[in-house]
Amino acid sequence: MPRTLDSQITMEKTPSYFVTKEAPKRIFNMSRDSKLIVVVRNPVTRAISDYTQTLSKKPDIPTFEALAFKNRTLGLVDSSWNAIRIGMYVLHLENWLQYFPLSQIHFVSGERLITDPAGELGRVQDFLGLKRIVTDKHFYFNKTKGFPCLKKPESSSLPRCLGKSKGRTHVQIDQDVIEQLREFYRPFNIKFYEMVGHNFRWD
Numbered sequence: 001m002p003r004t005l006d007s008q009i010t011m012e013k014t015p016s017y018f019v020t021k022e023a024p025k026r027i028f029n030m031s032r033d034s035k036l037i038v039v040v041r042n043p044v045t046r047a048i049s050d051y052t053q054t055l056s057k058k059p060d061i062p063t064f065e066a067l068a069f070k071n072r073t074l075g076l077v078d079s080s081w082n083a084i085r086i087g088m089y090v091l092h093l094e095n096w097l098q099y100f101p102l103s104q105i106h107f108v109s110g111e112r113l114i115t116d117p118a119g120e121l122g123r124v125q126d127f128l129g130l131k132r133i134v135t136d137k138h139f140y141f142n143k144t145k146g147f148p149c150l151k152k153p154e155s156s157s158l159p160r161c162l163g164k165s166k167g168r169t170h171v172q173i174d175q176d177v178i179e180q181l182r183e184f185y186r187p188f189n190i191k192f193y194e195m196v197g198h199n200f201r202w203d
């Protein structure tokens with residue numbers, strides 16, 4: 001981490017930290033006062049998004065269904081497949097709670113980040129103890145992109161949307177498969193809601 005003044009906040013973003021066994025201890029040893037922000041979304045959609053991303057890089061991989069189940073007829077989900085495992089948020093959270101209190105962890109709703117980016121970022125700013133500087137006036141909905149975009153980033157005078165790899169059209173998955181995965185995740189989601197004290201309404 002770079003050196004910073006007392007009045008500055010250093011931020012670092014690595015999606016895999018949340019699901020990496022060694023990360024909580026290492027971050028704790030670096031700075032036990034760190035504040036942690038995690039974006040979570042419906043784990044079923046997350047798994048499909050993850051698969052869509054891998055498929056775009058490796059078009060020859062097996063189908064989503066073949067990877068997601070050990071035995072589809074019996075409804076046996078393969079929780080060792082990363083796309084499935086990452087969405088079992090409560091298990092990862094337990095690992096972090098060995099080192100950090102819940103008060104130092106903030107969960108951003110991936111769904112609300114799209115429907116109400118300013119509201120979601122308002123809560124992030126509160127969590128970080130910042131004035132709410134980023135507000136509604138910084139965003140607009142870009143019809144072509146189908147997502148909110150920044151009206152004017154600091155570094156340029158032009159509006160900016162996220163790149164092509166964010167907000168891709170997902171691979172079509174059978175409704176039955178989606179139902180089976182929903183069932184699979186339900187107990188993990190419920191425990192997660194209880195633990196963080198917030199119902200993300202993914203069911």
Ligand SMILES: Nc1ncnc2c1ncn2[C@@H]1O[C@H](COP(=O)(O)OS(=O)(=O)O)[C@@H](OP(=O)(O)O)[C@H]1O
Nearest residue numbers: 015049050110113114147148149162165166167168
């Ligand atoms: N404003 C805006 N524009 C575009 N995309 C947005 C936006 N806000 C949230 N999202 C969602 O972010 C998802 C991509 O983020 P990633 O999961 O790839 O991020 S990361 O690589 O893990 O950092 C991406 O997931 P997919 O739709 O599955 O591609 C988006 O749904």
